[in-house]
Amino acid sequence: MALLEVEDxxxxxxxxxxxxxVHALAGVSFTLxxxxxxxxxxxxxxxxxxxxxxxxxxxxPTAGRVxxxxxxxxxxxxxxxxxxxxxxxxxxxxxxxLLDTFNIRDNILLPMVLAxxxxxxxxxxxxxxxxxxxxxxxxxxxxxxxSGGQKQRAxxxxxxxxxxxxxxxxxxxxxxxxRSSDSLxxxxxxxxxxxxxVLMVTHSVKAASHAGRxxxxxxxxxxxQLYRGGEDQAHFYGRISDVLTxxxxxxxxx
Numbered sequence: 001m002a003l004l005e006v007e008d009x010x011x012x013x014x015x016x017x018x019x020x021x022v023h024a025l026a027g028v029s030f031t032l033x034x035x036x037x038x039x040x041x042x043x044x045x046x047x048x049x050x051x052x053x054x055x056x057x058x059x060x061p062t063a064g065r066v067x068x069x070x071x072x073x074x075x076x077x078x079x080x081x082x083x084x085x086x087x088x089x090x091x092x093x094x095x096x097x098l099l100d101t102f103n104i105r106d107n108i109l110l111p112m113v114l115a116x117x118x119x120x121x122x123x124x125x126x127x128x129x130x131x132x133x134x135x136x137x138x139x140x141x142x143x144x145x146x147s148g149g150q151k152q153r154a155x156x157x158x159x160x161x162x163x164x165x166x167x168x169x170x171x172x173x174x175x176x177x178x179r180s181s182d183s184l185x186x187x188x189x190x191x192x193x194x195x196x197x198v199l200m201v202t203h204s205v206k207a208a209s210h211a212g213r214x215x216x217x218x219x220x221x222x223x224x225q226l227y228r229g230g231e232d233q234a235h236f237y238g239r240i241s242d243v244l245t246x247x248x249x250x251x252x253x254x
Contacts, residue, residue, distance in 0.1 A: 149180030
């Protein structure tokens with residue numbers, strides 16, 4: 001059984017007065033196996049962020065199903081949903097979403113605090129994770145004292161601290177310079193190589209070329225998929241670019 005099952009997912013937004021409807025998702029279906037690294041691409045307004053939000057249970061679908069480990073997330077009562085999300089999903093956002101009043105250590109440990117984990121569990125989990133992500137030296141600093149790349153590494157650590165079943169990344173390189181982006185993508189490769197499942201929404205062909213599969217969304221539907229297989233990153237980059245050009249109706253996005 002797949003780790004994540006998305007079945008005929010639909011999401012319709014209706015205007016305040018009910019006179020207009022926007023079909024953000026119009027029947028998207030796919031599965032994600034444990035240990036996969038998949039990217040979702042598409043033009044602005046294509047539905048890719050809506051897809052991520054529905055998979056994350058941050059938004060309810062109009063129709064269709066999202067199952068994680070066979071558990072239908074629509075069956076979860078609202079009071080259980082936050083705990084299920086916290087225990088099974090890790091989030092990495094473009095803007096980091098770190099709390100400036102907490103140091104890096106406390107930002108990373110916050111999910112464990114909210115989950116009621118013991119100090120012993122925290123003391124065991126953090127040093128190992130901080131060493132893997134290369135952030136041991138900044139744990140006592142505050143977000144405004146570190147670089148964008150270090151903030152994003154801290155955000156990745158926070159996402160991983162509870163050993164989630166699935167990491168959801170929303171434009172994780174969007175606020176980073178080229179060097180920090182390369183560093184983060186190498187990090188994503190490393191955590192995926194350790195068995196972590198990742199679903200990433202991105203505009204970046206370079207970021208997507210690190211994935212093992214790319215799903216292309218157009219007008220709320222799954223337009224195409226590419227599998228990397230044993231292909232090197234440079235050739236996969238080229239194939240992704242070709243699909244994006246076709247997706248845009250033949251015009252090049254540069």
